[in-house]
Amino acid sequence: MKNHGPATQVRAGANFNPKRYDTSPENSVRGHSAPKVTVMDKVLFVQLPPPRFSFSEAPSNIPLAAGFLSIALHAVIDDTLSGEILEPAIVDVFADQGIVLEIVKRQPVIVAMTLYVWNVERSLFLASNIKKLAPDTKILVGGPEVTPDNNWVITHPAVDAGVFGEGESRIRPLVTFLLGRREEAGTAGFFIKVPAGIHMDTRPHPQWDLSLSPYPYLDKTIAPSRDGTLFLETIRGCPFRCKYCYYHKAFNNIRTHPPGSIEKVLDLAYSKDSGVNEIYLMDPTFNVGQGFRGLVRSMTIRRNARDVALHTELRADLLSREDVILLKDAGLRSAEVGLQTVNPLALKHAGRTGDPEHVARGVEWLKDAGIEVTTGIILGLPNDTPGGFTRTLEWLRQAGAYSVVHPFVLSILPGTDFRTEAEELGIRFHSRPPYYVRSTRTFAEEDFQPALLECENVFDMELDYIPPPSLVDRGPSVVTELDMAAYLSKWIVNLDSSSWLRSLPEVIRKASDPFTIWFRGTMNERMMVDLLHEFAQANPHTCLHVVLELADLPGLQFFDKALYAAAHPDHYLNRAYRPVYGEGAIISINFWITWPDPGNAELRGRVSAAYDSVAGFVWETSRIDEESLSRSSTPLLFSGSITDSGSDYRKLFEILHEIHAGRPEEVLFRDALLQEKWNASFGKASPESSLAETILVT
Numbered sequence: 220m221k222n223h224g225p226a227t228q229v230r231a232g233a234n235f236n237p238k239r240y241d242t243s244p245e246n247s248v249r250g251h252s253a254p255k256v257t258v259m260d261k262v263l264f265v266q267l268p269p270p271r272f273s274f275s276e277a278p279s280n281i282p283l284a285a286g287f288l289s290i291a292l293h294a295v296i297d298d299t300l301s302g303e304i305l306e307p308a309i310v311d312v313f314a315d316q317g318i319v320l321e322i323v324k325r326q327p328v329i330v331a332m333t334l335y336v337w338n339v340e341r342s343l344f345l346a347s348n349i350k351k352l353a354p355d356t357k358i359l360v361g362g363p364e365v366t367p368d369n370n371w372v373i374t375h376p377a378v379d380a381g382v383f384g385e386g387e388s389r390i391r392p393l394v395t396f397l398l399g400r401r402e403e404a405g406t407a408g409f410f411i412k413v414p415a416g417i418h419m420d421t422r423p424h425p426q427w428d429l430s431l432s433p434y435p436y437l438d439k440t441i442a443p444s445r446d447g448t449l450f451l452e453t454i455r456g457c458p459f460r461c462k463y464c465y466y467h468k469a470f471n472n473i474r475t476h477p478p479g480s481i482e483k484v485l486d487l488a489y490s491k492d493s494g495v496n497e498i499y500l501m502d503p504t505f506n507v508g509q510g511f512r513g514l515v516r517s518m519t520i521r522r523n524a525r526d527v528a529l530h531t532e533l534r535a536d537l538l539s540r541e542d543v544i545l546l547k548d549a550g551l552r553s554a555e556v557g558l559q560t561v562n563p564l565a566l567k568h569a570g571r572t573g574d575p576e577h578v579a580r581g582v583e584w585l586k587d588a589g590i591e592v593t594t595g596i597i598l599g600l601p602n603d604t605p606g607g608f609t610r611t612l613e614w615l616r617q618a619g620a621y622s623v624v625h626p627f628v629l630s631i632l633p634g635t636d637f638r639t640e641a642e643e644l645g646i647r648f649h650s651r652p653p654y655y656v657r658s659t660r661t662f663a664e665e666d667f668q669p670a671l672l673e674c675e676n677v678f679d680m681e682l683d684y685i686p687p688p689s690l691v692d693r694g695p696s697v698v699t700e701l702d703m704a705a706y707l708s709k710w711i712v713n714l715d716s717s718s719w720l721r722s723l724p725e726v727i728r729k730a731s732d733p734f735t736i737w738f739r740g741t742m743n744e745r746m747m748v749d750l751l752h753e754f755a756q757a758n759p760h761t762c763l764h765v766v767l768e769l770a771d772l773p774g775l776q777f778f779d780k781a782l783y784a785a786a787h788p789d790h791y792l793n794r795a796y797r798p799v800y801g802e803g804a805i806i807s808i809n810f811w812i813t814w815p816d817p818g819n820a821e822l823r824g825r826v827s828a829a830y831d832s833v834a835g836f837v838w839e840t841s842r843i844d845e846e847s848l849s850r851s852s853t854p855l856l857f858s859g860s861i862t863d864s865g866s867d868y869r870k871l872f873e874i875l876h877e878i879h880a881g882r883p884e885e886v887l888f889r890d891a892l893l894q895e896k897w898n899a900s901f902g903k904a905s906p907e908s909s910l911a912e913t914i915l916v917t
């Protein structure tokens with residue numbers, strides 16, 4: 220049992236009764252202030268998406284866990300309690316303030332948040348803001364970030380209670396306890412705030428009987444994502460015990476969802492009008508599950524009627540040739556496999572079994588079958604060294620055991636064995652997400668960045684790539700009145716007009732995440748810095764693109780002032796990119812300068828040289844003749860419209876594809892229709908699966 224500090228009361232054992240901890244005479248009968256019980260109290264489930272750079276690319280943020288929880292909450296007929304999931308049209312679209320306002324508007328008595336490493340800080344920021352506007356709202360947290368050793372989450376002032384491990388078995392007793400409708404929690408594996416501190420019950424929690432949970436897609440509690448992905452968990456649990464992983468601890472044995480339930484989900488996914496084009500099988504090691512071959516055959520049969528792509532994680536070392544054929548026939552397009560390292564000592568100390576040669580054999584079979592394989596390797600494992608990492612890179616390159624390589628810096632996640640043993644193993648790590656290792660006894664802090672650069676060189680990849688934002692400023696998505704927009708993805712601010720000032724409060728409320736602020740006209744440094752400051756104060760966890768389309772190039776001091784005023788170093792993206800960019804670098808705000816293309820590499824280099832470290836240049840042209848386009852460079856902004864290019868836009872695309880084949884996403888158009896057609900020409904998400912832009916021009 221952990222000691223969580225002087226303000227914390229920790230007790231494991233019998234059912235908890237908050238009265239025992241109630242030391243203040245003015246406190247109510249129950250230890251925590253219970254909100255007034257109303258008819259149909261609402262529990263609102265909220266799962267924020269991973270941060271992203273491009274607004275239109277809708278995230279696959281399917282609240283599967285919240286779906287199961289909502290069903291478990293409703294498992295007992297009770298007309299005083301209802302569960303609702305905050306839908307993707309809100310959580311995947313709005314910036315911080317927009318989500319807060321929507322939550323408060325729905326008047327939940329409890330907001331139940333699913334906390335992952337990528338959304339925990341933003342979720343807790345939102346929770347604090349919800350409390351400011353609706354102080355009686357209780358915040359209940361769950362998910363992989365809620366573990367007895369993750370003290371900063373447990374002690375966060377906005378959090379009222381949390382559940383450790385899978386929540387279905389405890390959601391109902393905890394909700395009713397938190398609402399003051401019962402005297403005892405009557406369950407295990409949770410924490411709750413009481414006047415005397417924090418009551419924490421770390422006893423093993425009861426497991427939920429999966430046969431009690433119909434799949435939440437079936438009654439439309441949740442839906443596949445906008446891009447046509449359906450998340451499917453067929454088993455819960457993992458037979459392996461990797462020391463950097465919490466999953467096997469949260470689910471410490473293997474349970475299977477009832478086959479009948481899975482079959483019904485597959486019927487739905489493969490039906491003609493389901494809109495599902497990919498099933499993401501979430502089982503952590505899909506080919507290890509006992510029933511996996513039967514399930515794969517069942518999908519193969521369904522595929523005769525309709526093709527649906529499959530994606531999953533595999534233990535490549537445990538694959539047979541026959542398995543690969545089965546997977547191929549069922550429609551497997553891509554798979555992730557974990558090599559981690561070829562250093563046997565590091566593998567052993569990470570609790571990782573499997574022979575790298577067998578991994579290579581499995582990957583070869585998968586690739587031969589035309590299945591794309593992303594091979595994961597981990598940087599900074601205890602007992603690995605910079606030299607050992609180099610050997611892993613070399614081995615992987617020579618073995619060719621990848622289609623794509625994904626290097627991860629080791630995270631010392633809450634609840635994992637590595638977290639418990641960190642001191643003993645000499646591991647230093649960051650205390651906040653993503654909890655990257657700083658150093659180990661065999662890997663110094665200064666060795667991480669060169670190792671990542673080496674990985675980039677060996678596999679010819681770019682780990683720090685940030686795509687430019689959409690620069691569409693014409694077309695049906697442009698509005699000039701705020702009332703016309705439910706949300707805003709871009710704000711074009713004419714610096715020479717003054718109407719931007721009165722728009723700012725409403726823009727803050729309607730802004731999306733990510734969001735683009737596009738300054739146009741005559742530089743007004745003070746005003747621009749103030750605007751960025753106000754926006755970022757209200758929406759600190761929003762990823763921001765700042766476009767500068769100015770009469771003159773801005774002075775370099777502007778960028779320093781703007782970052783000082785608007786950057787939030789604790790934004791997840793800044794922390795996540797730290798090993799690549801270094802300490803203190805800001806990735807969550809990106810500056811882009813649009814500038815007429817001089818049509819010559821040397822001149823471009825001269826213009827942009829001074830801005831290399833602060834802003835990217837987007838070279839603008841309206842010329843569509845082959846000769847000038849052949850001299851163009853990306854990011855490229857084409858300012859003509861579809862009427863200017865007439866039916867010749869196909870010819871224009873042909874030339875652009877030839878010249879900029881490697882970076883089609885860096886060819887940008889002001890004209891919405893041209894941009895849409897260009898996106899379609901290289902297979903980027905269709906308008907139906909993308910989020911539509913709404914652009915305010917003031």
Ligand code: SF4
Nearest residue numbers: 457459461464467503
């Ligand atoms: S990392 Fe994957 S294989 Fe290892 S314990 Fe976790 S889920 Fe299982």
